[in-house]
Amino acid sequence: MDKRIVFLGGGTGGTLGANRLRRLWPVEDVEIVVVDRNDDHVYQPGLLFVPFGLAHTEEIVRPRHHQLHQGIEFRQVPVERVDIATDTVHLEDGTALGYDVLVVASGSILVEEETEGLTGPGWMEKVFTFYDIAGAAALHDALDAFDGGRMVVNVVDMPIKCPVAPLEFCFLADWYFQQRGIRDKVELTYVTPLDGAFTKPVASKRLAGLMEEKGVALVTEFNTGQVDGSGGRLVAYDGRQVDFDLAVVVPLHGGASYVARSPGLGDELGFVPVDEHTLQSVSSPNIFAIGDAAGVPTSKAGSVTHFEGEVLVENVRRFLADEPLDASYDGHANCFIETGFGKALLIDFNYDTEPLPGHYPTSVGLPLLKESRLNHLGKLMFQTLYWHSLLPGRDLPGVGSAMPARGKQTESAR
Ligand SMILES: Cc1cc2nc3c(=O)[nH]c(=O)nc-3n(C[C@H](O)[C@H](O)[C@H](O)COP(=O)(O)OP(=O)(O)OC[C@H]3O[C@@H](n4cnc5c(N)ncnc54)[C@H](O)[C@@H]3O)c2cc1C
Numbered sequence: 001m002d003k004r005i006v007f008l009g010g011g012t013g014g015t016l017g018a019n020r021l022r023r024l025w026p027v028e029d030v031e032i033v034v035v036d037r038n039d040d041h042v043y044q045p046g047l048l049f050v051p052f053g054l055a056h057t058e059e060i061v062r063p064r065h066h067q068l069h070q071g072i073e074f075r076q077v078p079v080e081r082v083d084i085a086t087d088t089v090h091l092e093d094g095t096a097l098g099y100d101v102l103v104v105a106s107g108s109i110l111v112e113e114e115t116e117g118l119t120g121p122g123w124m125e126k127v128f129t130f131y132d133i134a135g136a137a138a139l140h141d142a143l144d145a146f147d148g149g150r151m152v153v154n155v156v157d158m159p160i161k162c163p164v165a166p167l168e169f170c171f172l173a174d175w176y177f178q179q180r181g182i183r184d185k186v187e188l189t190y191v192t193p194l195d196g197a198f199t200k201p202v203a204s205k206r207l208a209g210l211m212e213e214k215g216v217a218l219v220t221e222f223n224t225g226q227v228d229g230s231g232g233r234l235v236a237y238d239g240r241q242v243d244f245d246l247a248v249v250v251p252l253h254g255g256a257s258y259v260a261r262s263p264g265l266g267d268e269l270g271f272v273p274v275d276e277h278t279l280q281s282v283s284s285p286n287i288f289a290i291g292d293a294a295g296v297p298t299s300k301a302g303s304v305t306h307f308e309g310e311v312l313v314e315n316v317r318r319f320l321a322d323e324p325l326d327a328s329y330d331g332h333a334n335c336f337i338e339t340g341f342g343k344a345l346l347i348d349f350n351y352d353t354e355p356l357p358g359h360y361p362t363s364v365g366l367p368l369l370k371e372s373r374l375n376h377l378g379k380l381m382f383q384t385l386y387w388h389s390l391l392p393g394r395d396l397p398g399v400g401s402a403m404p405a406r407g408k409q410t411e412s413a414r
Pocket of ligand 1: 043105131301335
């Protein structure tokens with residue numbers, strides 16, 4: 001065996017990256033090892049649908065090791081720390097794993113305990129998150145039992161994975177309570193630390209307009225300092241308060257906990273600083289990061305992880321062949337935004353271009369920043385593509401890593 005590539009994390013990025021790399025060399029030349037703390041691969045976009053009974057937890061979880069191609073070794077054990085000086089990963093079972101190339105693909109974790117009171121009285125009774133399996137399932141029961149009152153959806157702070165998911169939750173909640181005939185008894189409020197509904201001006205305006213149409217109140221620049229579950233209120237650092245009967249909270253996110261125990265690997269939030277175009281670590285040339293773990297200025301999203309994957313795989317190949325790296329990752333991200341009643345929006349953007357109206361991927365594709373049934377079908381279909389094309393490392397027809405400019409309406413064209 002000549003070389004060993006180790007992936008830390010076997011979620012979206014670790015799986016698609018390892019599967020794509022496995023095709024490049026015979027097993028006897030390059031060993032590929034994927035380490036993950038558990039064997040449950042969750043299709044995370046499906047978590048949005050669980051609280052509303054539109055998906056069931058068992059439908060969105062599959063065994064992690066089944067998603068990896070033959071010739072990839074799967075180690076089910078938590079990572080304890082990485083010693084970048086000796087190119088060694090220390091695992092919690094006491095074993096050590098040397099590497100020639102390390103790919104950090106351990107995503108982002110929820111750090112609920114960082115927010116005062118969040119996991120205190122009322123947690124999983126009237127304060128929930130849908131960002132993990134247990135929370136999404138418990139919220140389903142709570143919504144079922146909710147007959148009216150004040151419901152808040154709160155993002156504690158950025159960055160979070162899929163920054164549009166809490167907005168989608170609000171839109172689906174509007175649909176859900178209408179279906180149940182109790183919409184007039186529910187006061188829906190979205191509470192965000194941002195200064196608008198979303199980060200970028202054109203999308204933020206469009207999404208704020210949709211919230212207004214759907215009767216969702218918007219509270220901005222609210223930095224949650226405390227969640228008082230028993231009193232039923234969110235308290236901001238500046239003293240403002242928002243009262244609730246049911247709170248759906250997206251907790252603070254951080255990088256995997258071992259990053260903090262690995263000097264030189266990550267930043268203060270536990271994400272790995274990398275060159276934003278090559279995905280190579282700024283501290284060690286033989287370390288790369290993909291997906292939520294990478295400290296790059298774009299969204300933490302599965303689409304980003306997918307688009308990064310093509311560049312990452314090429315760069316691991318080039319690094320091992322001693323060739324100059326490909327600096328082509330442009331920050332490309334796209335997301336379907338479910339708006340309820342069988343419709344969805346689509347946004348597509350990169351480091352330089354904000355989400356704009358138009359069509360994707362060319363001038364005759366899916367409508368951008370506009371509600372349509374086609375986008376909703378795209379969102380539903382994506383789960384099949386995820387398991388059968390994206391994770392196995394197949395190219396999706398017409399969907400490339402770089403953001404397509406064709407089809408987008410610039411300001412002058414609008
Ligand atoms: C509710 C919700 C809705 C979403 N909707 C969308 C959407 O519509 N579109 C979209 O593009 N994205 C969406 N996302 C985001 C998307 O799921 C993630 O961005 C994507 O999965 C990131 O991939 P990743 O490989 O970086 O991390 P993950 O897929 O999360 O994988 C990280 C892996 O690292 C492992 N790990 C962590 N710590 C350790 C450790 N110490 N030792 C060993 N292993 C460890 C974890 O077990 C995990 O398997 C959504 C996410 C959520 C929560």
